[in-house]
Amino acid sequence: MNTASKPDVVILSSVHSALDVRIFYKQARSLADAGYKVTLIARHDKNEIKDKVNIIGLSMPKNRFQRMIAQTFRAFRLALNQNAVVYHFHDPELIPIGLILKFLGKKVIYDVHEDYQASIYTKDWLPSLIRTTVSNLFDWLEKKSSQKFNYIITATDHISKRFGNIKNIVLHNYPIIENGNNEFGCQKSKGEYTIIYAGGLARIRGIREIAESIGHINDRLHVKLKLLGKFSDRDFETQIRSLAEFDKIELSYVPYTEVFSHLLSAHVGLAMFHPVPNHIDSMPNKLFEYMSAGLPIIASDFPLWKQIVEGNKCGITVDPMNPKAIAEAIEYLLERPELMNEMGENGRKAVLEKYSWQKESEKLIKIYSDILNVK
Known part of the structure; x- marks a missing residue:
């Protein structure tokens, strides 16, 4: 089958932004570059064509109920209008839609970003007494439904094992290596050290502990903390802004490309x-993005993270719940510039040799070729 005859693909998400790194920058663009006509239905402020991907925007829901009911129904209606051959969805709440699409004769791929069964235990909006029951029920429903789909894609090996014999493959969240990030053209400021966190600013991502750690660092080092992301909880944002250490913190948000x-x-x-069930076996984008940028890393001391960070000699791991331990790790690195450079180079080398999106992209294209019998 030639490029021009490759079928239409619809990528669906009612939870994520249309410009989500995994969904748009990695998967949608890779499929479009391979010749598929890709439509992406997800949260966005407008309809547009970006990098050969047709984006149909969903509005931001006002609450969880609207997202899970009204938003899901609208995404389904828009998806049906496309009459595509392949539907690739990214949220567990879209499982019923996936089943209907499969019943209608479509090829369906379920992309599993997290261990949702484990994450239920951290949902504050669910009464703690019913979380185990809900988790077990969801686990059964997810696995039973997944048997009907053409393929399951998971973000980590740990998640993949949950699906047992159900046809699935791991597409890791490794960074994209492009011309724009092959060279180090940016100068680091002298006389002041910048410690950075890039990603969602949430309590369980250790933002408070990171912020408080700055207060334990010796003033002679002139350390500034840059938090590059958005808060999802206004009350938590207020708490961070009220910390004594906030005068040493810079809050900023930029598009993924920047x-x-x-x-x-x-x-x-x-x-x-934080060491919650859904984090311990995760492989977050940021670890590999830091490595790609040649940054030495300080990360949570989970066994898998320790294997990646310390195994590649690109950083150190500490107890994420201990601000003083985080501060001591920061001081340890800043006082050893040669070690920092060595760790940065090790991380960069590891990304170039084994943690880049290029090979994951090839696996994605092969999945589509397999379910479509494309040679």
Whole structure:
């Protein structure tokens, strides 16, 4: 089958932004570059064609109920209007839609970003007494439904194992290596150190512990913390802004395409996720993005993260719940510039050799070829 005859694909998400890194920058663009006509239905402020991907925007829901009911129904209606051959969805709440599409004769792919069954235990809006029951029920429903789909894509090996013999493959969240991030063209400031965290600013991602750690660092080092992301909880944002350490914190948000330049101007990258079930076996984008930028890393001391960070000699791991331990790790690195450079180079080398999106992209295209019998 030639490029011109490749079928239409619809990518669906009622939860994520249309410009989500995994969904748009990695998967949708890779499929479009391979010749598929890709339509992406997800949260966006307008309809537009970007990088050969047709984006149909969903409005931001006012509450969880509207997202899970009204938004899901609208996404389904828009998806049906496309009459595509392949439907690739990214949220567990879209499982019923996936089943209907499969019943209608469509090829359906379920992309699993997280261990949702485990994440239910951290949902504050669910009464704690019923979380185990809800988790077990969801686990059964997800696995039973997934048997009907053409393929399951997971973000980590841990999630993949949950699906057992159900046809699935892991597409890791490795960084995209393009011309824009092959060279180090940005100078780091002298006389002041920038410690950076890039990503969602949430309590369980260790933002408070990171912020409080700055207060434990010796003033002679002149450390500034840059938090590059958005708060999802206004009350939590207020708490962070009220901290005594806030005068040493810079809050900023930039599009994904500009994140790398901020990483290049920093000295150390932080990833201090709390040890909740859904984090311990995760492989967050930021670890590999820090490595791609040549940043030494300080990360949570989960076994898998320790294997990646310390195994590649590109950083150190500490207890993410201990601000003083985080501060000591920061001081340890800043006082050893040669070690920082060595760790940064090790991380960059590891990304170029084994943690880049290029090979994952090839696996994605093969999945589509397999379910469509394309040679």
